[in-house]
Every structure is written in structure tokens, then in C-alpha cells.
Amino acid sequence: MGLGRALLCIFLPPLAVLDKGCGAILITTIFWLLGWIPGVVAAMIFCTRDPN
Secondary structure (H helix, E strand, O other): OHHHHHHHHOOHHHHHHHHHOOHHHHHHHHHHHOHHHHHHHHHHHHHHHHOO
């Protein structure tokens, strides 16, 4: 994960996980609507997870 993706995870979590699939977008958006910090944590988890 690069610096740009990390900053995107912090400022716009749902946008950071667009390439991770529909489930990741939905979960991150729900957490983001519940609070900014849970959304950031969810986005960081999805972005740093190994794709395999």
C-alpha cells in the first residue's frame, strides 16, 4: 500500500476500497457512516490484506 492509498484510506475510506469488490465497499461505507474512525480502520484492513 502506497502513500496515496493510505491518505485515501484516511480521508475517503469508501473511495479507497473501490477496487476491492462490492462487499468491501459496502462494509467500509457502513462503518464510515457509523463513524469516521471505524471506516478508516475497515479501509486500512481491506487495503493491507493480501489479495491471495
